[in-house]
Amino acid sequence: MNQIKLYNKISKVGLDNLDAAKYVCSEEFEDYDAVLVRSAKLHDVVFPKNLKCIARAGAGVNNIPVDRCAEEGIVVFNTPGANANAVKELVICALLLSSRKIVQGANWVRGLKGTPDIGPAAEKGKATYAGPEIAGKKLGVIGLGAIGVKVANAAVGLDMEVWGYDPFLSVDGALQLSRSVKHVTDLNEIFANCDYITVHVPLLADTKGIIGEAAFEKMKDGVRVVNLARGELVDEPAIAKALASGKVACYVSDFASDVILEQENAIVLPHLGASTPESEDNCAKMAVYEIAEYLEKGTIRNSVNFPNLKVPYETGYRMCMIHKNVQGMIGAITGVFSEEGANIENMGNRSRGDYAYTIMDISVEPNAAMIEKLGAIEGMISVRAIG
Structure with a gap:
């Protein structure tokens, strides 16, 4: 069961898209696999070793320590376009507000409360608040x-x-x-x-x-x-x-x-840009989808610190590896699989700056020795088995 920590109130429309047989959400978790967050600041949070990804229900990620997450192999998602x-x-x-002095005019009229013949009085002062059309x-x-x-x-x-x-x-x-x-x-x-x-x-x-x-x-x-x-x-x-x-x-x-x-x-304004129920629902649905795709299939979509990568996957044994973008890494990984008698049946690899992400589907069930050898490769940041 994957545990998702909620750092803010997340739209129920989004959370309802999580399979209850695979996921449980709470604000109280101390050990968790994923994070759903909106505006909460996470820079001072010490993340558990099990944390695999953080999804921000929104576009900006200034409240998340993106660079530290990259170093720790934590994928950070955002939801571009949802809001x-x-x-x-x-x-x-x-x-329109900047042109027509609507706010200033409305505030002035409010100040006329109790004025005799308020209608004509208000209209008399309207010239002060004239503004150009856009x-x-x-x-x-x-x-x-x-x-x-x-x-x-x-x-x-x-x-x-x-x-x-x-x-x-x-x-x-x-x-x-x-x-x-x-x-x-x-x-x-x-x-x-x-x-x-x-x-x-x-x-x-x-x-x-x-x-x-x-x-x-x-x-x-x-x-x-x-x-x-x-x-x-x-x-x-x-x-x-x-x-x-x-x-x-x-x-x-x-x-x-x-x-x-x-x-x-x-x-x-009080940060109203994305403050609509429709936007909050859309952001939550996209963030939930990103987490589920990553945890269940290894797919990275809309990450801000790692390359996007999707490799078709239905069943079998999948290895997901986050590592430094250095020469010889793929050869070292395939060498481990060869030693363990595993055939590579499908793979994908993408890089982004100093980091890279590799998915390999193999013919045998990964064991502790295989995962330990992969983790010991110089430049390897995290190794995760699916299936």
């Missing part, structure tokens, strides 16, 4: 992944002129992207030409502060910026300065901070 529609809808909402304006979408593509296509449908930037645009992304979107290869084109800019890239060392002081200097006066991806993608001192000077007419962020809240023309 894409929820975020897309909020981005479109944010574009139709016909240029929208720059930074990052054309699952969310960015949906945002770009939706904005095209709202008659915006959409410019998209992504140096790593996938084939699937390109096929899904509207032909009306202008794909640019220089990020500075987005900064210099667009009236609205929305960012949809992961938070990495080279994307932190991707929208900073140098970027604002290139932007149009009165540009509007939306960040529902990760707070650190936009440099806080730089955006504060740009808001104060009027360079940025409005900044909509899904990440609260004192620096941003001090700015009059900032709209700060």
Whole structure:
């Protein structure tokens, strides 16, 4: 029976997809085979030796010690695209909020409570909250992944002129992207030409502060910026300065901070991007599927620290090995099987940076001696038998 530790409340729709004969879930486990998590921070958690994988019900994995997990042979999954529609809808909402001063106007009207002839009084002050339409304006979408593509296509449908930037645009992304979107290869084109800019890239060392002081200097006066991806993608001192000077007419962020809240023309949301029941269900279902596929078949799909690999499997004896990406590893593995009289009937191998993953189906049931020999190979991180 596989034990799955829950670090947050996970949608029942997702958990119901687990075979009750094979899995049991609890928040109380101290020894467990897999983790399902949403926002809980795991950096200080000491993981048990039995832990094989962690699935994050969401796209970002900043709450998970990904590098340490790689060193310990723990596969980390995320669920790209599962919350894409929820975020897309909020981005479109944010574009309108940034333009039409809807939040400011609503707050002002609320302050009129008890005013005589409140209707005419409210309408008299509406000119203060006038703002431009988004139709016909240029929208720059930074990052054309699952969310960015949906945002770009939706904005095209709202008659915006959409410019998209992504140096790593996938084939699937390109096929899904509207032909009306202008794909640019220089990020500075987005900064210099667009009236609205929305960012949809992961938070990495080279994307932190991707929208900073140098970027604002290139932007149009009165540009509007939306960040529902990760707070650190936009440099806080730089955006504060740009808001104060009027360079940025409005900044909509899904990440609260004192620096941003001090700015009059900032709209700060409480991390609502993926907060829909549909999104939570979709993320949970995908995360559960990833765990089950890995534990039962060795399949890695949507991993952020190991290569994806799928080798067709029905029954038999399967060996799943995570190891360093070094020369001679496959030869060493096959040498062990030869010594133990095992024929290799099917196999797959993929590498990603410093790490590699190998699946081999063999003709005999693996014994303790075989697993011990495999584990002793220099560069081997983990060995697991299925079947």
